[in-house]
Amino acid sequence: MSSSDLSFHDTDHDDLTTGRAPWGYRQVPPDRQALTESIKTDVAIIGGGITGSLMAEHLSRLGRRVVVIDREQPGFGSTRASTAMLQWETDSSLTELTNLYGFETAANVYRRSYAAVAGLMELVAAHRISCAFQPRPTLYIAAGDIGEKELREELALRHHAELPGELLSYTSLRREFGFDREAAILSPGSAEADPLLLSWALLQAARGFGAQIIDADAVKFHDEGGRVLVETSGPHVIDAAHVVLATGYIMPHFVMPACHRISSSFAISTLPQQPDHLWPRRALVWEASEPYLYMRTTADNRIVIGGEDEEIADPQVRDAMLADKVLRLREKLTRIWPEANAEISHAWCGAFGETSDGLPLIGPVSGASNIYAAYGYGGNGITFSYLASRMIAAMISGEKQAWFESFALDRNVSAQS
Ligand SMILES: Cc1cc2nc3c(=O)[nH]c(=O)nc-3n(C[C@H](O)[C@H](O)[C@H](O)COP(=O)(O)OP(=O)(O)OC[C@H]3O[C@@H](n4cnc5c(N)ncnc54)[C@H](O)[C@@H]3O)c2cc1C
Numbered sequence: 001m002s003s004s005d006l007s008f009h010d011t012d013h014d015d016l017t018t019g020r021a022p023w024g025y026r027q028v029p030p031d032r033q034a035l036t037e038s039i040k041t042d043v044a045i046i047g048g049g050i051t052g053s054l055m056a057e058h059l060s061r062l063g064r065r066v067v068v069i070d071r072e073q074p075g076f077g078s079t080r081a082s083t084a085m086l087q088w089e090t091d092s093s094l095t096e097l098t099n100l101y102g103f104e105t106a107a108n109v110y111r112r113s114y115a116a117v118a119g120l121m122e123l124v125a126a127h128r129i130s131c132a133f134q135p136r137p138t139l140y141i142a143a144g145d146i147g148e149k150e151l152r153e154e155l156a157l158r159h160h161a162e163l164p165g166e167l168l169s170y171t172s173l174r175r176e177f178g179f180d181r182e183a184a185i186l187s188p189g190s191a192e193a194d195p196l197l198l199s200w201a202l203l204q205a206a207r208g209f210g211a212q213i214i215d216a217d218a219v220k221f222h223d224e225g226g227r228v229l230v231e232t233s234g235p236h237v238i239d240a241a242h243v244v245l246a247t248g249y250i251m252p253h254f255v256m257p258a259c260h261r262i263s264s265s266f267a268i269s270t271l272p273q274q275p276d277h278l279w280p281r282r283a284l285v286w287e288a289s290e291p292y293l294y295m296r297t298t299a300d301n302r303i304v305i306g307g308e309d310e311e312i313a314d315p316q317v318r319d320a321m322l323a324d325k326v327l328r329l330r331e332k333l334t335r336i337w338p339e340a341n342a343e344i345s346h347a348w349c350g351a352f353g354e355t356s357d358g359l360p361l362i363g364p365v366s367g368a369s370n371i372y373a374a375y376g377y378g379g380n381g382i383t384f385s386y387l388a389s390r391m392i393a394a395m396i397s398g399e400k401q402a403w404f405e406s407f408a409l410d411r412n413v414s415a416q417s
Contacts (some may be wrong), residue, residue: 006262006313006351008252009219013072015315016249017081019322019348022269022302024131024197029073030204032215038236039212041067043396046218046230047246048074050082050195051374051385053202055244057123058389059396060209067238068203069230071217075199078248081350083267083306084195084382085284085296087138088114089187091378092358093288094157095150100357101406107161109359109406113380114163116387117190123386124198127205131197132299139168139177139283141184146288148183155185164188177279179336190284192296195382214238221252221371228370242396245365246374246385249353255365255373257355257409262313265352266325267306270333271343275301279337286379293332294379303340305333309352322349353377360384362391362407372396373409 006015032048043059045052048070060066068074090097090113097106124133142151148169155167165187168176173184203213220231221243230238245255249262278297279285286294291309298304308325312318326347334342354377355361361375362384372392376384391404405411 006250008247008250011250013076015351016077017348017350018315018319020346021081021083021267021348022298022304022346023080023194024200027197027200029075030200030207030213032070032074032213035069035214035216035232035234035236035238038239039067040239041065042240043067043242043244044069044228044230044238044240045244045246047077047248048203048213049077049079049246049248050075050199050382051248051376051388052246053199053206054385054389055246055374055392056206056211057202057209058393060206060211062393064396066206066211067214067240068206068211069214069216069218069232069238071215074203074213075196078350078381079199080196081267081348082195082382083294083296083304084193084198085286085294085379086117086120086191086193086382087284087380088117088189088383089138089140090358090380091354093154094161095154097357098157103157103160105406108403110158110161110163112387112403113383114189116383119390120383120386121191124193127201129198129201131194131201133191133193133198134282134299135191136296137281137283138187138190139179139184139285140187141173141179141285141287142182143287143289143292151183151185151288177283179279179285186283192284194299221368223369226369241370243371244374244392245371249351251375254368255409257361259356259411260361260375260377261311261354263309263311263352263354264313264318264321264349265306266308266322266329266349267304267347268326268329268344269298269346270303270340271345272301273303273341277339277341278303293336295333295336302345303333303337305329313351315351318349318351322347325349360388360407361409362388363395363404363409366410
């Protein structure tokens with residue numbers, strides 16, 4: 001394992017995230033049962049964060065027998081550190097993806113991502129999930145080398161892909177939103193949520209459809225005549241027709257594709273603001289820079305601002321940087337939104353999994369039959385987790401689609417262009 005990875009066996013929630021985000025701590029987490037005997041199931045989902053929850057709700061609603069196992073409290077991994085900007089615009093712009101894979105493939109990825117956020121909205125509405133979910137527009141603002149010309153070109157590509165959005169020039173951005181930047185793309189169709197409450201509510205919904213939530217540590221996976229035997233750290237095993245790995249940034253060694261890496265990200269939240277001191281329409285704001293700065297508001301009128309990513313995986317090195325990063329984020333907040341009361345209520349940091357093309361890792365694990373990976377990496381982690389749940393359910397049913405290859409673990413950047 002390289003130094004840019006986290007150990008599958010030894011990494012725990014404390015290594016994934018430090019500090020606290022302002023999410024639903026007063027709610028009661030779903031209980032887990034102990035594994036008191038070996039069990040047989042259709043699908044074993046390893047990991048009960050937002051990815052495992054979305055998988056569990058969907059598969060159990062489709063009538064599959066589902067077991068979710070987590071060795072710690074579900075939701076308290078990377079999910080609780082998420083700033084939960086539920087965007088369809090991916091970390092790589094449509095321009096960048098077109099350069100890598102050609103327009104048709106890139107446009108399809110963007111449309112799938114758009115549909116995933118729309119699907120999440122429908123899901124939250126269908127279960128009436130109380131998780132501060134709000135549809136929001138996004139503002140993708142000029143920064144660094146990306147100015148008005150580049151944003152205009154990006155928008156033209158998006159329109160060609162039949163995706164919505166409009167360009168705001170300096171004057172209209174200033175007038176409509178109050179931001180002092182060269183230009184921005186304003187797009188509808190994204191959302192925000194409390195990621196912890198969303199994740200827990202989905203697990204409860206899955207349980208309502210018959211899913212079991214088990215407290216166990218998956219340590220080994222064996223192929224047993226076309227089924228997968230999941231060995232746990234205790235005496236009992238789970239015998240599953242299919243296994244879905246939803247272990248977040250803790251990836252087993254036998255999965256580990258070359259295009260993945262672990263870095264660190266940092267975020268702060270302010271005290272609640274006067275509502276009329278927040279920017280109009282409470283758009284999700286993100287900068288067109290690498291690494292980018294992003295911000296959103298919360299149901300109780302806080303501003304959450306994050307970014308300042310570092311290419312380090314070591315939790316101790318990351319945590320030692322937090323105090324300095326808090327000051328930098330605070331300073332950036334006062335520059336981008338001078339009306340903010342920049343008194344900080346929460347500060348946190350976490351491991352952040354990324355891929356070189358900004359796309360998730362979804363699909364069969366090569367060399368391991370009936371084991372699927374659901375790794376919604378990057379700043380669209382949750383959007384991609386939704387996509388993973390729909391794709392893997394289809395794969396388990398035997399469906400094959402050419403576009404699944406865009407997210408395959410063994411995808412080859414140059415081969416698809
Ligand atoms: C600071 C920060 C900001 C972010 N902002 C955004 C954002 O704005 N929008 C967005 O979409 N995404 C964002 N993300 C990414 C998003 O948070 C992640 O993609 C998402 O939370 C991953 O969820 P998960 O369920 O895959 O992983 P986790 O929540 O980490 O869950 C994995 C679970 O697997 C369990 N597990 C691991 N190994 C085993 C094992 N062997 N046996 C049993 N259980 C096991 C763990 O205990 C854990 O509970 C952000 C991430 C960070 C750190």
